[in-house]
Amino acid sequence: MSIKENIRHYEEELSGTPCRLIAVSKTKPNELLQEAYDAGQRDFGENKVQELAAKAEVLPKDIKWHMVGHLQRNKVKYIAPFVHMIHSVDSLRLLLAIDKEARKNDRLVHVLLQIHIARESTKFGLNRDEAIELLASESFKQTTHVHIKGLMGMATNTPDQEIVASEFAGLHRLLRDLSAWNGPQVEMSELSMGMSSDYPIAVKNGATMIRIGTDIFGARQYPTGA
Numbered sequence: 001m002s003i004k005e006n007i008r009h010y011e012e013e014l015s016g017t018p019c020r021l022i023a024v025s026k027t028k029p030n031e032l033l034q035e036a037y038d039a040g041q042r043d044f045g046e047n048k049v050q051e052l053a054a055k056a057e058v059l060p061k062d063i064k065w066h067m068v069g070h071l072q073r074n075k076v077k078y079i080a081p082f083v084h085m086i087h088s089v090d091s092l093r094l095l096l097a098i099d100k101e102a103r104k105n106d107r108l109v110h111v112l113l114q115i116h117i118a119r120e121s122t123k124f125g126l127n128r129d130e131a132i133e134l135l136a137s138e139s140f141k142q143t144t145h146v147h148i149k150g151l152m153g154m155a156t157n158t159p160d161q162e163i164v165a166s167e168f169a170g171l172h173r174l175l176r177d178l179s180a181w182n183g184p185q186v187e188m189s190e191l192s193m194g195m196s197s198d199y200p201i202a203v204k205n206g207a208t209m210i211r212i213g214t215d216i217f218g219a220r221q222y223p224t225g226a
């Protein structure tokens with residue numbers, strides 16, 4: 001199947017749901033992103049700052065760039081001028097760094113709190129109490145240029161669909177619980193969950209954004225030894 005056909009497939013699959021597709025294009029060359037763009041795709045996700053900034057510089061300006069990977073505070077400045085949404089906010093310090101860089105650029109940056117829902121300890125993210133602590137903190141209340149739009153999570157990498165479903169359902173519950181914090185700086189409405197292997201379960205459990213790489217662009221090739 002071509003990239004164009006893959007994009008069409010997702011458009012059909014998601015029509016009638018509140019969910020939209022983020023095409024995760026990490027490691028893929030610009031020609032393939034352009035192919036997806038020509039098929040109508042406008043939301044793209046990347047997980048490395050340098051790659052994201054380099055692609056944004058040459059690809060069409062109406063692309064909405066989503067940062068979905070772990071983000072270091074000292075690299076926020078490279079994407080703050082243009083990034084559409086940062087899905088991977090996993091600390092107050094990172095959020096404050098984003099606020100500072102967004103202010104320098106006179107922009108409001110939309111972010112999601114990344115929540116740790118998987119059994120693997122290797123995945124990043126806040127737990128429920130840490131998310132609440134962040135939302136309740138004085139320093140968050142003093143931010144002016146970030147807006148928390150919802151939550152992001154990655155489920156356990158397992159063939160057991162019940163485990164995955166319960167993790168996604170738990171994240172949806174947490175989104176509802178945290179909407180108690182809604183106000184000028186917080187609007188708990190977006191739920192970024194589901195990748196190539198588990199997106200149908202995510203959509204069933206209330207995802208508003210699925211992040212799909214392999215299923216659109218094909219398997220990623222990393223240099224051997226990496």
Ligand SMILES: *Cc1c(COP(=O)(O)O)cnc(C)c1O
Pocket residue numbers: 024026047068069195196197211212213214215
């Ligand atoms: C790579 C990546 C994806 C896409 O994964 P696929 O399995 O290729 O669909 C989604 N989310 C994040 C955070 C990623 O890094």
